[in-house]
Amino acid sequence: xxxxxxxxxxxxxxxxxxxxxxxxxxxxxxxxxxxxxxxxxxxxxxxxxxxxxxxxxxxxxxxxxxxxxxxxxxxxxxxxxxxxxxxxxxxxxxxxxxxxxxxxxxxxxxxxxxxxxxxxxxxxxxxxxxxxxxxxxxxxxxxxxxxxxxxxxxxxxxxxxxxxxxxxxxxxxxxxxxxxxxxxxxxxxxxxxxxxxxxxxxxxxxxxxxxxxxxxxxxxxxxxxxxxxxxxxxxxxxxxxxxxxxxxxxxxxxxxxxxxxxxxxxxxxxxxxxxxxxxxxxxxxxxxxxxxxxxxxxxxxxxxxxxxxxxxxxxxxxxxxxxx
Amino acid sequence: xxxxxxxxxxxxxxxxxxxxxxxxxxxxxxxxxxxxxxxxxxxxxxxxxxxxxxxxxxxxxxxxxxxxxxxxxxxxxxxxxxxxxxxxxxxxxxxxxxxxxxxxxxxxxxxxxxxxxxxxxxxxxxxxxxxxxxxxxxxxxxxxxxxxxxxxxxxxxxxxxxxxxxxxxxxxxxxxxxxxxxxxxxxxxxxxxxxxxxxxxxxxxxxxxxxxxxxxxxxxxxxxxxxxxxxxxxxxxxxxxxxxxxxx
Numbered sequence: 169x170x171x172x173x174x175x176x177x178x179x180x181x182x183x184x185x186x187x188x189x190x191x192x193x194x195x196x197x198x199x200x201x202x203x204x205x206x207x208x209x210x211x212x213x214x215x216x217x218x219x220x221x222x223x224x225x226x227x228x229x230x231x232x233x234x235x236x237x238x239x240x241x242x243x244x245x246x247x248x249x250x251x252x253x254x255x256x257x258x259x260x261x262x263x264x265x266x267x268x269x270x271x272x273x274x275x276x277x278x279x280x281x282x283x284x285x286x287x288x289x290x291x292x293x294x295x296x297x298x299x300x301x302x303x304x305x306x307x308x309x310x311x312x313x314x315x316x317x318x319x320x321x322x323x324x325x326x327x328x329x330x331x332x333x334x335x336x337x338x339x340x341x342x343x344x345x346x347x348x349x350x351x352x353x354x355x356x357x358x359x360x361x362x363x364x365x366x367x368x369x370x371x372x373x374x375x376x377x378x379x380x381x382x383x384x385x386x387x388x389x390x391x392x393x394x395x396x397x398x399x400x401x402x403x404x405x406x407x408x409x410x411x412x413x414x415x416x417x418x419x420x421x422x423x424x425x426x427x428x429x430x431x432x433x434x435x436x437x438x439x440x441x442x443x444x445x446x447x448x449x450x451x452x453x454x455x456x457x458x459x460x461x462x463x464x465x466x467x468x469x470x471x472x473x474x475x476x477x478x479x480x481x482x483x484x485x486x487x488x489x490x491x492x
Numbered sequence: 493x494x495x496x497x498x499x500x501x502x503x504x505x506x507x508x509x510x511x512x513x514x515x516x517x518x519x520x521x522x523x524x525x526x527x528x529x530x531x532x533x534x535x536x537x538x539x540x541x542x543x544x545x546x547x548x549x550x551x552x553x554x555x556x557x558x559x560x561x562x563x564x565x566x567x568x569x570x571x572x573x574x575x576x577x578x579x580x581x582x583x584x585x586x587x588x589x590x591x592x593x594x595x596x597x598x599x600x601x602x603x604x605x606x607x608x609x610x611x612x613x614x615x616x617x618x619x620x621x622x623x624x625x626x627x628x629x630x631x632x633x634x635x636x637x638x639x640x641x642x643x644x645x646x647x648x649x650x651x652x653x654x655x656x657x658x659x660x661x662x663x664x665x666x667x668x669x670x671x672x673x674x675x676x677x678x679x680x681x682x683x684x685x686x687x688x689x690x691x692x693x694x695x696x697x698x699x700x701x702x703x704x705x706x707x708x709x710x711x712x713x714x715x716x717x718x719x720x721x722x723x724x725x726x727x728x729x730x731x732x733x734x735x736x737x738x739x740x
Contacts, residue, residue, distance in 0.1 A: 418587075454584040457546050458639075462598030462646060463572040472597065476588035476625075 223254030309337030351379025
């Protein structure tokens with residue numbers, strides 16, 4: 169299969185119309201296993217990608233002062249049932265730049281696929297960097313997804329990331345993100361994951377609020393059915409004066425699934441303020457009977473409540489519409 | 493003669509070994525507004541929860557018939573699909589669920605225009621509310637009106653309202669009262685739990701409930717007057733042989 173056809177197959181597996189043509193002003197990077205099968209850049213964006221034996225290593229640079237208006241589309245995928253994909257990303261958003269990345273990761277036929285991502289992300293002063301990652305897995309659940317990222321959010325910069333896996337079987341996810349946030353920076357990290365069958369989901373997210381007036385929010389919304397297991401550790405450490413943070417962990421557990429959440433908030437300065445909320449358990453009874461009093465049966469009502477819990481944040485929706 | 497849409501016969505219910513409903517007997521007339529009043533703890537909310545078939549409210553004795561069908565053992569959603577529904581005193585929040593989606597959940601007509609129509613009926617601007625989530629960013633009064641809108645969209649035959657005016661600001665109250673009148677004109681039957689004279693004034697009939705029993709029913713003014721002037725914490729045995737006026 170040539171690169172062009174592979175790229176189309178990747179898009180098709182995501183439910184994106186393969187007749188759809190990306191506009192010229194939309195940057196795209198498409199990677200199948202260890203091959204770059206599609207690349208289109210726009211002014212202000214520089215990408216150097218090297219193919220390795222079992223993956224790729226890429227440097228991504230958003231140039232100083234450049235505002236890339238349209239979301240950059242990145243697609244990683246493994247189409248066969250088995251495969252290994254290692255991705256090493258070095259991302260730098262230079263001073264006062266702005267970019268949004270919409271990343272799709274697709275493993276539609278996976279029985280034994282491993283996707284390992286190591287990223288270091290540097291967001292320079294007053295740069296804005298947003299990263300939405302949507303995973304689409306097949307029904308068999310044979311995927312190990314192991315993303316690790318270290319992020320440095322410099323003074324006045326903004327970093328937001330949202331990880332979505334609500335379609336297909338999650339498989340095994342081990343997620344480790346660590347953020348160091350400098351003065352007056354903003355960090356927002358959201359994960360929305362649906363687990364079923366024997367899926368195993370582990371999230372470890374840590375945000376260090378190192379600079380004055382830095383803010384950080386960590387949100388994890390997980391829905392588990394059948395025998396899925398989730399272990400969520402979200403840690404927010406407020407080191408600096410007037411830093412503010414919030415941790416929100418909500419998990420719905422249905423059937424024989426199990427959930428554990430450990431939200432840790434640590435304040436090391438008397439003027440810092442961090443809050444947390446955690447709710448784990450079955451579907452809220454009042455929500456359930458309200459929907460049943462509208463004529464939905466219990467399964468339909470449960471699915472609607474879970475859909476609400478796992479729904480996209482508003483500010484991503486327009487971005488996704490542009491791409492899809 | 494008006495039709496009876498709901499009958500409750502000898503309904504008894506205990507919760508944690510405490511008798512809450514004692515031999516409730518009621519007839520609800522189609523297309524009328526009925527007020528259910530009584531002191532706190534009388535069992536009013538328990539009664540409507542039992543009629544709606546909510547989990548934990550299974551009667552140990554008695555029968556509920558809706559449109560001539562015995563629904564005593566039917567689950568909530570089956571009753572809702574038959575045209576019976578309930579609006580809560582304090583509606584639930586739904587994180588991530590848009591107002592539009594919530595309104596159209598049980599709607600007969602699941603189109604955007606219908607969602608706009610019912611929101612306007614409860615005095616809310618669709619452009620401001622349809623895309624919002626039914627979550628904590630809405631006030632209690634807003635959520636209550638949105639829930640009312642969702643119920644109207646169901647085009648039910650009978651609505652159980654638990655204190656429809658609580659949490660609603662004065663400006664919107666008039667809208668709610670007009671709405672009740674309109675629903676009645678459309679042939680929808682309403683049973684409203686209320687402590688409010690303003691809601692009582694909208695009703696055609698009233699039931700006075702105390703200590704798990706229906707003590708009196710009939711003329712709204714008479715019952716309202718008795719409740720205001722004489723309803724005090726009581727021993728239910730005093731009322732066991734009260735004469736009950738038949739409904740018109």
